[in-house]
Amino acid sequence: MPEQSFVLNGEKVTVDVADDVRVLWVLRDLLGVTGPKYGCGINVCKACTSHINGKAFNPCSVPVGEVGDDDEITTIEGLPDTAPEDQRGPHGLHPMQEAWLERDVAQCGYCQPGQIMAAVAVVRRARDEGRQVTDADLDGIRNICRCGTYTRIREAIRAGEQSM
Numbered sequence: 001m002p003e004q005s006f007v008l009n010g011e012k013v014t015v016d017v018a019d020d021v022r023v024l025w026v027l028r029d030l031l032g033v034t035g036p037k038y039g040c041g042i043n044v045c046k047a048c049t050s051h052i053n054g055k056a057f058n059p060c061s062v063p064v065g066e067v068g069d070d071d072e073i074t075t076i077e078g079l080p081d082t083a084p085e086d087q088r089g090p091h092g093l094h095p096m097q098e099a100w101l102e103r104d105v106a107q108c109g110y111c112q113p114g115q116i117m118a119a120v121a122v123v124r125r126a127r128d129e130g131r132q133v134t135d136a137d138l139d140g141i142r143n144i145c146r147c148g149t150y151t152r153i154r155e156a157i158r159a160g161e162q163s164m
Contacts, residue, residue, distance in 0.1 A: 005069045008033065009078025019065025024048050026064045027075065035076035035113045039144070046143040049114035049121075050075045056121035076113035079120065087163065095163035096120050096156070103156040107147035115143045119157045123164055133161050 005014040008031065015030045022041075027033040027050075036059055039047030043061035050059055051074040052067070059073070067073070074082060079094045089098030096116050106112045118141045126133045138154050145153065 002065075004064045004067065006067045007070070007072040009074055010072075010081055015064075017064060020063045023059035023062045023064050023067060023073070027059060027073075033075050033077055037110055037113060039111070039114075044144075045111070045114075046118065047111050047114045049117040049143060051117060051121060054121075054124065056118050074117075076117060079117065082120075083164070089163070094120070096123070096160035099156040099160035099163060103152050103159060105149050105152040105156050107149055111143055111145045115141075115145065115153055118143050119153075119160060120164075122157070123161045126161075127164075133157065 001016040002019060003014050004017055004026070005012065007013070013031060015026055017026055017030060024036055024038060027036055028038070036050050037047040038060065039045035041060045043058045046058055048058050048060045049056055051057065053072055079097065080088060080092060083094045087095050089095060091098060091101065096119050100106065100112065100116060122137050122141060123133055126137055138157060
């Protein structure tokens with residue numbers, strides 16, 4: 001089997017797995033990182049949303065062979081380490097995660113890691129473009145929440161944006 005190497009949550013990892021295995025299965029089954037959830041496996045529900053090189057991606061739809069040695073994958077487990085310590089909240093979490101807790105967003109919680117990762121990517125993209133997050137940006141987040149907590153999700157993104 002070929003060896004696949006990349007950076008995961010700040011640490012270099014190497015696994016023996018075929019090129020066509022999806023990154024989600026590498027994360028969950030081989031590396032034990034269970035924050036990204038399996039929902040659909042076809043890049044629709046976005047429960048697995050993580051970051052690759054700082055941008056949102058869905059590991060259920062990316063073969064591990066397309067990930068390079070220097071690519072950095074961040075999952076919800078590694079998100080707190082991407083925020084400066086002085087921005088982390090009372091639970092030691094990323095400001096967006098803290099906003100989720102403050103707004104009591106989660107009901108079942110299954111989609112929340114993907115929702116948070118998508119939200120952070122949207123805020124970062126807006127900041128890179130020198131602007132605030134717009135309603136159109138929020139409308140562009142297509143992560144599915146079966147509990148329907150979209151109003152609280154939007155409120156938490158706005159609060160998290162202010163703390164980031």
